[in-house]
Amino acid sequence: MTSPTTTAEPGPARLSPRKKRQLIRGVQYVVLGAAALFLAFYTDWKSLALFVQPEVAEKTLPDLFTIALKNTIIYSVGGFILSFVFGLLLALMKLSEVRPYRWIANIYIEIFRGLPALLVFVLLNFLPLALPGFEVPGGTYGLAILGLGLIGTAYQAEIFRAGLQAVPKGQTEAARSLGMSPMRAQFTVVIPQAIRIVIPPTTNQFVALLKDSSLVLFLGVSSGFVELAKFGNDVASENANPTPIMVAGLTYLLVTIPLGYLARRLEKRR
């Protein structure tokens, strides 16, 4: 309560709000500086140099690009295409008036969003047990793409569902009033608009798949099929040096950072 006596009292000098903010800001800088000093002091700079050994980094070439990055991209782009197509299909099913379609879509989405990706990949190894005589086309590539596609589909379906629902109902009504069938209206009017809406979350989803492609390791792949993470790890073991892992990490960023930039550009357009 502001009684007139408190302001009149010659108590300890109160800080103005602006001074108070300045002080708090100052304290934050001091804490940050102290943390940096602490790290610099306790880091063993000699052994840190082990992480950036140019000679070891050189040994990752050219396989880093011709095998590991290539495979990472094949796995994640393949998985992404599957998730895009089937994600759209599941989203349409989830929004369908046909109840069993909604059930199927919901069950699928709940299962594959709820399971750890690792578990899905480990389980894929046992696929021949469940379906004797069935071969996934494309061998290791096929199996890896299937694994990533199974998981990605669930997430992409939710992304598409949100995007489809964000298109105003009036759009469908206008299309229908022009004589378009429900399918025709979806494909000419609603889906093209939904795709624009989902560009940013879809990019994030692709980055997630790119990172999950490291789980292909659990399919027990032979050397021609290694992707970036396993490749980095393998070369690191051979050389007893962590540099290849740093190189592999940088290679991921080489893809993900421009991708994020591109997505922001696409989002701004129109």
Next chain:
Amino acid sequence: MNHAIEVRDLHKSFGSNKVLQGIDFTVEPGQVVCVIGPSGSGKSTLLRCVNLLEMPTQGKVFINGVELTHLDADIDAARRHIGMVFQQFNLFPHMTALKNVMIAQQRVLKRGAQEAEIVARENLNKVGIGDKCDSYPAQLSGGQQQRVAIARALAMNPTLMLFDEPTSALDPELVGDVLTVMRKLAEEGMTMLVVTHEMGFAREVADRVVFMDGGVIVEDGPPAQVIGDPQHERTRTFLHRVLHPEER
């Protein structure tokens, strides 16, 4: 000769909300009929039942003598020739004005791109925005957007046009452009069912005015009668409020 629109004992409920409670009326070919009434009286619902954007709960709708509410009716085919213009325009934002007017011609009437473009340009010229063909809806004013929407409907060669408060979302100075286009259509003999609050338009252009309240038709007759000399108290109260909004 068949009625352009014939509605018989039309009921529509949303859950327990009985929005239309037994509507009977007809529109003859070439007639302009304006529907007026307070907010929530079911005007939009009635209009949307005419082209079956809403499925009636009970009753029949005939367009040019064909029963749309019949189980065997091809609704998509019927809608091709029933133009509809919405309060919020509902243009396709990812297409230019020209493409908005072309797309249904191509996809529904299966016209070739060339023919569709010729028809689209003709109709955009007709509504006075032939110079805006390459603009996207977001680059157009409300009045321009609504005229593109009218052109889009006209390009399908409709025998009948439905308008749901086509000028209600417009800035006052843009209302005239849209009404002028509608007036021209009426003069050309287009059959029109128009939900509107523009009493001037209803008085001058309509052959008949229908006053709705509480999901039923209260009054139906020539504008001179329904607007000029209303028989029912409810109509008088409504008209008084619309014509003298400042006294309340």
